[in-house]
Amino acid sequence: MVLVPDESRRNTCGERSFWLGVIRFLQAALSTDKALHYADGKMADQKPIEFSQATLKEYREVLGRYPTRQAALLPTLWMAQREFGWISEEVEDYVARLMELPAAHVRAVVSFYTMFYRKPMGRWHLEVCANLPCRLRGAEQILDCLSRKLGIEPGETTADGKFSLTEVECLASCGTAPMLQLNHERFYENLTPESVTNLVDELARRVS
Numbered sequence: 439m440v441l442v443p444d445e446s447r448r449n450t451c452g453e454r455s456f457w458l459g460v461i462r463f464l465q466a467a468l469s470t471d472k473a474l475h476y477a478d479g480k481m482a483d484q485k486p487i488e489f490s491q492a493t494l495k496e497y498r499e500v501l502g503r504y505p506t507r508q509a510a511l512l513p514t515l516w517m518a519q520r521e522f523g524w525i526s527e528e529v530e531d532y533v534a535r536l537m538e539l540p541a542a543h544v545r546a547v548v549s550f551y552t553m554f555y556r557k558p559m560g561r562w563h564l565e566v567c568a569n570l571p572c573r574l575r576g577a578e579q580i581l582d583c584l585s586r587k588l589g590i591e592p593g594e595t596t597a598d599g600k601f602s603l604t605e606v607e608c609l610a611s612c613g614t615a616p617m618l619q620l621n622h623e624r625f626y627e628n629l630t631p632e633s634v635t636n637l638v639d640e641l642a643r644r645v646s
């Protein structure tokens with residue numbers, strides 16, 4: 439896979455360039471046979487689609503807490519995302535076989551919940567709430583600032599695989615709006631353009 443840093447867009451407010459689109463198209467085409475994902479905080483070649491022994495043990499424990507296999511699907515998919523980095527069709531099929539559920543049912547659940555990634559995500563995933571209270575407190579400005587800083591639009595990942603940016607619905611922290619969630623783990627609240635700029639700089643340093 440070819441990784442081309444989008445330096446031309448960093449810290450600028452210009453429009454998306456034609457050449458950036460061409461580069462991304464070529465990257466997508468070249469990466470189809472060797473997808474990358476970001477499990478355990480690292481970019482890695484795609485592993486075989488099979489739970490590790492530790493995750494299989496965890497899966498069996500989870501299964502024992504639910505009355506049916508179907509009821510245990512969400513936590514199992516969560517484990518799959520942690521293990522493989524994202525939920526590809528191959529992962530859906532693996533989970534379906536493992537749980538003896540119809541593949542179509544697994545696919546329907548994955549596509550319903552936005553917390554499941556259906557494509558490889560960046561090392562750092564910034565989810566900015568754009569619901570009404572956050573929007574009234576400047577979420578749009580925060581999103582715009584992050585877009586310009588990273589050189590991507592919401593829904594995209596930087597060419598170097600470090601950052602993904604997503605616009606999401608309410609994350610239940612309206613009292614400290616505007617806010618964002620990092621990697622489903624940590625909230626950053628009362629955001630300002632300065633604070634998100636500093637956050638991106640700090641995260642970029644951590645993976646360089």
Ligand code: FES
Pocket residue numbers: 567568569570571572573607608609610611612613615617
């Ligand atoms: S509206 Fe943003 S956290 Fe609720």
